[in-house]
Amino acid sequence: MWRYEPLLPIDRPKGIARAAGGTPLVRSEGLDAVAGCQVYVKDEGEHPTGAYKDRGSAVAVPHAIATSGGAVGTVSYGNMAMSTAAHAASLDRECVVLVPDVISSVRLELIGQYEPTIMRVDGDYGALYGDALTLSTELPIAILVSDAPARISGYKTALFEICEAFAPDVPDAIVLPTSSGGFASGIWRGIRDLEAAGLLDEPPRLYLVQTAVSDPLTRAFDAGEVDPTPLEDDEVGETIAHSIGNPNPPSGGRALAAVRDTGGAVVSVRDEEIRVAQRQFAVDGGFCVEPASATSLVGATRLSERGEIGADEDVVLIPTGTGFKELGSGDASVATKQTSRMALPERLASLLAGS
Numbered sequence: 001m002w003r004y005e006p007l008l009p010i011d012r013p014k015g016i017a018r019a020a021g022g023t024p025l026v027r028s029e030g031l032d033a034v035a036g037c038q039v040y041v042k043d044e045g046e047h048p049t050g051a052y053k054d055r056g057s058a059v060a061v062p063h064a065i066a067t068s069g070g071a072v073g074t075v076s077y078g079n080m081a082m083s084t085a086a087h088a089a090s091l092d093r094e095c096v097v098l099v100p101d102v103i104s105s106v107r108l109e110l111i112g113q114y115e116p117t118i119m120r121v122d123g124d125y126g127a128l129y130g131d132a133l134t135l136s137t138e139l140p141i142a143i144l145v146s147d148a149p150a151r152i153s154g155y156k157t158a159l160f161e162i163c164e165a166f167a168p169d170v171p172d173a174i175v176l177p178t179s180s181g182g183f184a185s186g187i188w189r190g191i192r193d194l195e196a197a198g199l200l201d202e203p204p205r206l207y208l209v210q211t212a213v214s215d216p217l218t219r220a221f222d223a224g225e226v227d228p229t230p231l232e233d234d235e236v237g238e239t240i241a242h243s244i245g246n247p248n249p250p251s252g253g254r255a256l257a258a259v260r261d262t263g264g265a266v267v268s269v270r271d272e273e274i275r276v277a278q279r280q281f282a283v284d285g286g287f288c289v290e291p292a293s294a295t296s297l298v299g300a301t302r303l304s305e306r307g308e309i310g311a312d313e314d315v316v317l318i319p320t321g322t323g324f325k326e327l328g329s330g331d332a333s334v335a336t337k338q339t340s341r342m343a344l345p346e347r348l349a350s351l352l353a354g355s
Helices: 002-007 015-019 029-035 053-068 079-090 105-112 125-138 149-166 182-196 216-223 252-262 271-285 291-305 344-353
Strands: 025-027 038-042 071-075 095-100 117-121 141-143 173-177 205-211 265-269 314-317
Touching: 002 149, 015 053, 015 079, 025 149, 029 038, 029 271, 029 291, 029 314, 038 149, 053 071, 053 079, 053 141, 053 149, 053 182, 071 079, 071 125, 079 095, 079 105, 095 105, 095 125, 095 141, 105 117, 125 141, 149 182, 173 182, 173 291, 182 205, 182 252, 205 216, 205 252, 205 291, 216 252, 216 265, 252 265, 265 271, 265 291, 271 291, 291 314
Parallel strands: 038 314, 071 095, 071 141, 095 117, 173 205, 173 314, 205 265
Antiparallel strands: 025 038
């Protein structure tokens, strides 16, 4: 992503930040029939910590260190926690991660491998976003929230890479999962940068996908509202796409503006659809994606069924994180076949004869 260095707020830093960006854009014919369009996959799971957050951390963490001189931190128990901690570690800087009091041991292990200080905070975890901004002004620590300006600047490079790969054309649409609205804001920032430079006449339509149990952006879009209304606790349910289950997206207004500015939409999908799409990504496309990322495929399918995406249109799906971090719990039921070495040739011959 550092070939776009003149458009970023810092010079190329040291550490793993140098590895951010440059993720593959893959034409995936196997997913066409599922999505109802011509599918391209921008695999953001190829980043150092397995998620698109590295684009933002590559800019935001060094920027925060240069401007504040103190420790860095974040409020997250997912991809942003891992990404922020990894980038701080590579620059030999103290990192503090604020997580909810109730958190799985698997998530703690994933975050803890970078050896940040992990603080479990009880009470209203959602309110920590506002608290973090106050703490950054009162203590020698820069707590990097999801819509920090430097982080948004890093995210826009995903749009640059997509347009560069399609040049001289552009895709008809981009579909991505949305939580805080930060990544959508970054993609929109990239669109506006290219428009201002006279390099983009007709921007791709932006489509955002949320989980149905926590979808304030979808509700606001359908109601024609400029800003989303935060959901109450009794309006929010559990979801396998936990990383996008945000009832009060801080960049929600910008995400909605991005969608409307490009002629897109916001849709919500259910957990049962996400599970199917996660398998389709793997079986039909060869991609291992986290549940939140699988929503992009469900969203594209829904939009095609509604006639908002055409069968002949080029559509970029953005799986924002790898699914490998979600595996290894030992709880999955996987079908296997049993045989002996002596019987193996016969069993394989029988299996292949029936395939």
